Amino acid sequence: MMQLDLTETHEMIRDTAREFAQNEVAPTAIERDIKGEFPADAVKKLGELGFLGMMVSPEWGGAGLDAVSYVIAMEEVSKVDASVGVIMSVNNSLVCWALETYGTDDQKERFLRPLATGEKLGAYCLSEPEAGSDATQQRTTATLNEDGSWSLNGTKNWITNGTSADVYLVYAQTDKEKGYKGISCFIVEKGMPGFTHGVKEDKLGIRSSDTCSLQFQDVRVPAENMLGPEGRGFNLAMETLNGGRIGIAAQALGIAQGAYEAALAYSKERKAFGKPISDLQAIQFKLADMATKISAARALVYRAASQKDKHERFVKEAAMAKLFASKTAVEVALEAVQVHGGYGYVREYKVERYLRDAKITEIYEGTSEIQHIVIARELMRENA
């Protein structure tokens, strides 16, 4: 079983993440959820722990850890608060990874280092009002100016860390004629003239993370801020998302584990028919199902991460992990509410938040329907 292969470093990461989540995140989680308040203090602490650039080389200010360490930390943090989980995941897998893989030394010095240390926060900007699952249909444009700079125009949607980030990876069409082969990636900085954001979305779940739209009106971006080669932006976006999906799968795993632990604890306390409800077979069977699904999800998540660590193709494994772990999170959270009965339906007992938070894991970084497409295409590719 893959969990048994964990090293001492992995166990240490788990302990550190668990302690951080319990002490720094848990006390304010319910209130931040209600108010939709960004966890600024927790994010600062995440940076100090090296959790915002976990897989980045120490040469660029990162912790130099493997993807297995990353999913362990993601699970622990998301078990307590999935909002903090997504902020962490986007910075690690969607922003730092792309900068480290495709950035020039100058870009790494200017952007990756402060992002890896937590001095700055990053956002990944692919989705648009009319380009969600069908991500090749980018409408945002980048037009070349005489001085070699680019002018960006367009709108991005559903951007995690949208109002709080300092560095934004923005995908735009540099040559519309070429379709997705004419998409390029740009590093846009907070405060660039013409770059504004919309109001924070009032979401069902992960309410403490800030999500908003972004507007670009003749935003002049210098030539040296293009990330990767011109016209390779879409491939860069997709490769980045492969790793991101492992992070979201781990977030979903954390939500499921948190909901399960809450249900288990409650079932031992709550008495009905003269005994704790954990003595009732109806409840025991629910717990058995929850624990089984979570174990299966964890095995898929660890497998995807360890495959990435071995530098093997992990597209299918990441999609399978995300598909299964997100479904597990929704199902387990729903059952956790049921185990709690009426108490599950009120905020104070926190399981309703797990249910609201779980749902997004079936939507972002590729819906479950898209994960089916990705898995099926990989199967066809392997069996061509």
Ligand code: CAA
């Ligand atoms: N890994 C690497 N490359 C990939 C890839 C993957 N998983 N999926 C597609 N590509 C590459 C293809 O190889 C192809 O490149 P080449 O022609 O150079 O070989 C190119 O991308 C286009 O691929 P397709 O021809 O397969 O395009 P398609 O339109 O048929 O399918 C898709 C593409 C898989 C549906 C893709 O659009 C997709 O993944 N959509 C979902 C988008 C998504 O996940 N958005 C998440 C938003 S970010 C977010 O949620 C972050 C957050 O804030 C939390």
